[in-house]
Structures are given as C-alpha cells and as structure tokens.
Amino acid sequence: MYETIKGQDPSIYESMIKEAQRQSEGIELIPSENYVSQAVLEANGSILTNKYSEGYPGKRYYGGQENVDVIENLAIDRAKELFGAEHVNVQPYSGSPANTAVYFALLEFGDTIMGLKLDHGGHITHGLPIAYSGKAYNFVQYGVNPQTGRLDMDEVRKLALENKPKMIVAGYTAYPRDIDWKAFREIADEVGAIAFADISHTAGLIAGKALESPVPFFDVVMTTTHKTMRGPRGAIIMCKEKYAKDIDRAVFPGLQGGPHENAIAGKAIAFGEALKPEFKEYAMQVRKNAEYLANELMKRDFKLISDGTDTHLILADLTNKNVPGKIAQIALDRVGITLNKNTIPDDPRSPFDPSGIRLGTPAITTRGMKEPEMEKVADWIDRVISNVENESALAEIKNEVKEMCLKFPVPGIKL
Numbered sequence: 001m002y003e004t005i006k007g008q009d010p011s012i013y014e015s016m017i018k019e020a021q022r023q024s025e026g027i028e029l030i031p032s033e034n035y036v037s038q039a040v041l042e043a044n045g046s047i048l049t050n051k052y053s054e055g056y057p058g059k060r061y062y063g064g065q066e067n068v069d070v071i072e073n074l075a076i077d078r079a080k081e082l083f084g085a086e087h088v089n090v091q092p093y094s095g096s097p098a099n100t101a102v103y104f105a106l107l108e109f110g111d112t113i114m115g116l117k118l119d120h121g122g123h124i125t126h127g128l129p130i131a132y133s134g135k136a137y138n139f140v141q142y143g144v145n146p147q148t149g150r151l152d153m154d155e156v157r158k159l160a161l162e163n164k165p166k167m168i169v170a171g172y173t174a175y176p177r178d179i180d181w182k183a184f185r186e187i188a189d190e191v192g193a194i195a196f197a198d199i200s201h202t203a204g205l206i207a208g209k210a211l212e213s214p215v216p217f218f219d220v221v222m223t224t225t226h227k228t229m230r231g232p233r234g235a236i237i238m239c240k241e242k243y244a245k246d247i248d249r250a251v252f253p254g255l256q257g258g259p260h261e262n263a264i265a266g267k268a269i270a271f272g273e274a275l276k277p278e279f280k281e282y283a284m285q286v287r288k289n290a291e292y293l294a295n296e297l298m299k300r301d302f303k304l305i306s307d308g309t310d311t312h313l314i315l316a317d318l319t320n321k322n323v324p325g326k327i328a329q330i331a332l333d334r335v336g337i338t339l340n341k342n343t344i345p346d347d348p349r350s351p352f353d354p355s356g357i358r359l360g361t362p363a364i365t366t367r368g369m370k371e372p373e374m375e376k377v378a379d380w381i382d383r384v385i386s387n388v389e390n391e392s393a394l395a396e397i398k399n400e401v402k403e404m405c406l407k408f409p410v411p412g413i414k415l
C-alpha cells in the first residue's frame with residue numbers, strides 16, 4: 001500500500017502503515033467510526049480534489065463543471081431516495097459546520113434553541129457554552145431521566161412550554177436508545193418551533209431501515225456521512241422544500257467556499273452502497289451485535305446507562321468496577337481495543353476524567369463480526385478492566401485480540 005508515498009515521503013508513510021496495522025489488528029469500538037469501502041477510499045483520494053466548484057450544480061462560479069455537476073447531482077438524488085428527503089445539500093464539510101449552517105439558515109443570533117445537555121449525550125454543537133453554538137444562541141438544555149437514563153418527553157414538553165424555543169434539536173452523540181420523533185414533532189408544533197434532527201450517529205441504521213426515520217416528521221435533518229453511514233468524512237443537510245433556499249444559502253456562500261467534490265463523490269458512492277439490500281442486513285446486524293454485546297457486558301456486572309441499547313451504541317458506568325473511564329480507555333488501548341472515555345448523565349467526575357466508557361458496533365460489524373465475536377469482545381473488556389495494571393494479562397489479551405482480528409480483513413487495507 002501507498003508505494004508512491006513510501007518513495008516520496010517516508011515519515012508520513014511510516015505512520016500511515018502503522019495506522020493501517022492498528023486498524024486491522026485491533027477492535028474498533030468507537031461508535032462514531034467505521035471502515036469505508038475501497039470505492040469510497042478511491043473517490044476520496046481522487047483527482048476530484050483538484051477542482052473548485054463554488055455554487056450548486058448548474059449555477060457555478062467557475063468553468064469546467066460538466067463532470068462534477070453530474071457527480072453532485074447523483075449524490076443529491078441518491079440521498080433523496082435513501083432517506084425520502086424533499087431537498088438535500090451534500091456540500092457541508094462535516095457535521096459541526098452543517099449544524100452551524102442549519103442554525104445560521106433558520107434563526108437569528110440570540111434565538112432560543114433546545115438541545116440535550118452535553119454530559120447527557122448531546123453534541124458540542126448543541127449548545128456547549130464555550131462552543132460557537134452556545135455563544136451565538138440561547139440554548140436551553142434538557143436532560144435524560146437520571147433513573148432510567150432515557151429521555152423524558154414530559155420534561156422536554158414542560159421546558160418547551162416555558163421557554164418557547166424557535167428550534168428543538170433531537171438526535172445525539174451518546175444516547176443508546178431509540179428516539180420518539182413523533183413526540184418531538186408534536187411538542188415543536190405545540191410551541192411553534194422548527195424541529196431539527198441530528199442523526200449523525202444513527203443515519204446508517206435509519207437508511208438501512210433498522211430504526212425509525214425522522215425525515216417524514218422533521219423540518220430539517222442533518223447527518224454526518226462517516227459514522228454508521230459508512231461514507232467519507234462529511235455531512236449532508238436534508239429539509240422540507242420550504243427551507244431549501246435558506247439552507248443552501250447558509251452553506252454557500254453563508255459559511256463555506258468551494259465544496260470538496262472528492263468527498264461528495266465518496267458520499268454518492270456510499271449512498272449507492274446503502275441503497276443495496278446488503279446494507280439493510282448490515283444495519284440490522286449492527287443493532288443485533290450491540291444488543292448482544294450489551295447483554296454479555298451486563299452478565300459480567302457492567303452497569304449500562306438505560307440498561308441496554310436499541311442502537312449501535314453502549315454507554316457503561318464503570319463506578320462499580322472502581323476503574324475510571326480514562327484508565328479503562330488506556331488499558332483497553334494497550335490490548336488493541338479502541339473506545340472512548342465518556343461522561344455518564346450527571347457525572348460526578350470531570351469530562352477529562354469521567355466515570356464511563358462509550359462503545360459501539362458499526363466498525364466491527366463492517367468487518368463481518370457477529371454474535372460469537374461479541375461474546376469474546378465482552379470477555380476481553382471484562383478481563384482488561386479487572387487487570388488494568390497486570391502487564392502479562394494485558395499482553396496475553398493483546399495477542400488473542402490480534403489473532404481474531406486478522407481473520408476479519410478491513411476493507412481497503414492490504415498489508
């Protein structure tokens with residue numbers, strides 16, 4: 001792999017090859033990560049990166065657009081078909097700028113928005129006070145019920161009636177349960193708010209019909225394309241026709257210049273892959289694997305927020321194990337199991353040293369791992385957490401992990 005880079009720039013090559021090894025020899029449990037196909041990789045690394053194409057298909061500011069227009073229109077048409085969306089903008093560089101574009105398109109600075117608290121599973125772009133969203137808008141934050149770990153729609157409704165937000169954001173970064181989109185729609189209607197769904201984490205499960213879609217109910221829906229969607233890094237914004245002009249203007253020229261047509265080609269290819277029947281099987285298996293893994297962890301006395309999962313994502317509180325999330329993350333890293341430390345709702349510890357870990361099954365399911373492998377993963381996690389300082393135990397587990405992983409090749413990696 002990467003022979004040209006090897007010859008020209010050995011220091012970059014060395015780290016790229018080590019990263020390819022890390023990806024193929026380890027178990028990737030970060031729920032926002034995935035492995036893209038060879039075709040998506042090729043598009044993303046293609047000559048399309050050479051082209052400037054400010055504007056939209058048919059209305060560009062530079063010449064030479066006859067090919068990128070075809071590609072961008074295909075990306076739009078496939079996204080519309082996949083999600084049943086009225087209008088799609090495929091140009092956002094990533095999820096955070098896409099959320100900024102949605103707010104910029106539909107709100108005035110200082111307007112009130114409702115979003116989920118960060119330490120309850122919301123995203124930094126959903127009103128973190130030190131983030132742009134938190135500074136530019138008046139965010140009112142709802143939470144999950146501390147007992148159940150689930151959204152409390154009565155509390156959401158009460159806060160909405162009190163604060164009369166112009167927009168309500170649903171869709172999260174660390175929430176393991178299905179979302180009642182209709183209930184959000186009803187609350188938004190009751191207070192006259194725009195309903196905005198951020199399905200960055202679950203878009204692939206929604207596209208694969210393994211979870212209910214907010215697209216029919218919500219005014220605007222944003223998703224990243226690189227998580228369960230299994231496309232290149234990037235995002236899209238879907239909306240009802242009446243918001244189309246405002247959304248497009250906010251993306252370009254409101255926030256961005258030239259779109260990354262190499263990434264847009266990758267998005268088009270990923271949407272094409274997601275339209276195939278195999279993707280439905282993938283989405284279902286992601287959920288089955290997560291449910292199985294959750295149950296195996298609970299059997300080993302892991303406390304899961306909401307006692308399980310409906311999605312690809314699991315959030316565990318390690319307090320009863322006497323191992324903080326950070327120590328767990330570091331020890332697991334050493335055996336080749338990658339996940340992230342994470343806050344739990346109302347975490348008594350700090351975000352840099354929280355009580356929990358967040359894990360998920362999108363990437364390992366792409367490699368073809370199923371229930372028998374989930375049992376092994378649960379066992380390894382359990383052994384690592386009980387042996388965070390036991391060098392020989394960790395070395396032994398590392399070998400077992402590598403041995404299993406090499407039986408499940410990663411798309412695009414040939415070592």
Ligand SMILES: *Cc1c(COP(=O)(O)O)cnc(C)c1O
Nearest residue numbers: 094095096123172173198200201
């Ligand atoms: C990942 C994520 C984003 C942001 O995506 P980036 O591409 O990392 O900027 C936004 N919202 C939610 C809910 C996410 O999970």
